[in-house]
Amino acid sequence: MFSLLSDQVPLARRRQLLLLTILAQVLFIVAVAAAGYATTAYGRVITLRTTPIDPRDLLYGDYVTLNYSISQLPTNLWREPGPRPRRGDPVYVVLRPVGQAYEAVRVYAKKPNVPADQVVLRGWVADRWRRNLHIRYNLERYYVPEGTGQELERRGARKPLLVNISIAPWGQARITGVEIVAPDSLGAPRL
Amino acid sequence: MSRKLLETDGPEWVKKGIISPEQQRQLLELYPEDVRAIGLLPLLGSLLVGLSALSLVAANWQGLPEWIRIGLLLGGFLGAYASGEFFLRRGNSSVGIGLVGLGLILFGAAIILTGQMYQLIGYDVTGLVAWAVAGTLLTYLYRSRFLFVLTVVIGGVVQGYTTGQLGAFSYAAAVLTAGGLGYYWWRRPDVFLGGVLASGLLWQTGLLIGHLHAKITWFFVPAMLIYAAGDWQTDRPAGRALQGPPLITAFVFMLGLALYGEVGSYAGMLRPPLLAYLAALLVVFVISLAGKRTRDRMGSATDWLLLLPGFYLSGGLPLAIASLVVLYAYSGAVLWRAQVEQNPDRVTLGTILFILTTMVAYFKLTWEFMDKSLFFLCGGVLLLGLSWYLRRRNTRASSR
Structure with a gap:
């Protein structure tokens, strides 16, 4: 790519690279849309x-x-041995239906296998206090x-x-x- | 010289016998008229049609099916790129590059709107970094100063959004600006682009320092690294342009320190661990000096006087005095170099810096102790005397 700065690059080569750059932009937008669509189509x-x-x-x-309601979780849901997760660490939160909505039951550092009625949601520790973890799910x-x-x-x-x-x-x-x-x-x- | 000047003043020169009509014609041929492929009216007309289409789409955006929305977003930037290329091929470079720039902006809009459509954006930085990548690639492909500036701005916006809204710092965007655009500038040095690039990088540096909650004086380590890059640049004016923004921020910072010293909440954010800070700054200093030596510009080493860490002195007055000493050392050095090099521009700059420093010093040191009418009288006399003295030296320097 850096060779583009010299004046010896033929015009045809430049146009070819230009087409590739623009094609990549189109593909990027399509990929974002496809990921969004697929998450709905195949998701639970x-x-x-x-x-x-x-x-x-x-x-x-x-x-x-x-x-x-699952943004603030009590620390006792943490099910891994060793120290509690730190800020920025990824965590996997296991959810179970309670009434109208799902609530958190356990928190892991690695993705666990769960029974069919439960789901796993990935999150990140945004902040932690003595008794609570603040989880960000994006x-x-x-x-x-x-x-x-x-x-x-x-x-x-x-x-x-x-x-x-x-x-x-x-x-x-x-x-x-x-x-x-x-x-x-x-x-x-x-x- | 421009064609405009030749057209307006040329007949006068011919009349006075400075050049012959034949020479005037030859001179005019040297500056060919820009190819104006389209007039103003069609441009305005298409702009209005475009605006009406835009408002029609914006009003019905939510009601449109998703695939049409995606199609419109893709069509928007593809159309802009295509028409830009069309005008470039017809030799109308300013309209062409303008349209390519519009395409780049529309690509950014497409990223954001697609993300919103699927509720994906918000915490994801990848999309925004892709925008900066596209800008860098197009800058290289078109070798355009306009796209360069646009990409610096995009990098700054992406970084501002990332730190402000997402509470993260995108190292990818920073590396892209410093590496991608920095290398472009390195190979194709340019005065204006040097200033823009340095300002963009300083903005991102400031955001990084804020994001890390580091002591604010750490800012000057990366800032002076940018300065040092200017020392190694073979093109002297372009290198100097890159060094302008770091020096300006250092000067303004010292000025603020002299004026406000220890007051306010930032006193605790001033002093990093002495050894670590000095060691880091020393490394940058050595890099910079090596560059100056290699490129034979040792005279500009006095710029580093601004970086004397006077802020390690605690307390109100000692800190103010230390900052003033640094400021005086720097502006004095600028004046001294101007004298040696007999550079009138630098004499003006040095004079302004010197007077600015004197005003701050005077204000800081006497405001509390003097009767106010006496304060203004003495200040006025001091400035008048100073300007008289500097002007006298100035005339002497230029007459020598």
């Missing part, structure tokens, strides 16, 4: 519950920040369809939201939708 859908947060912090322009942002952010913000601040997550067999996870829990659970509007 679970539901997570959010915890209400300070409404002033919830809405940032075109996305809302979500804080899950699912904390939801890009809202235009105009619905305010509504989500208002409801989400008072009541937990239910967030549908699709987990692909290869571990990638993404949000597929956010539901507002209606008081009578009738006619819950979907966003």
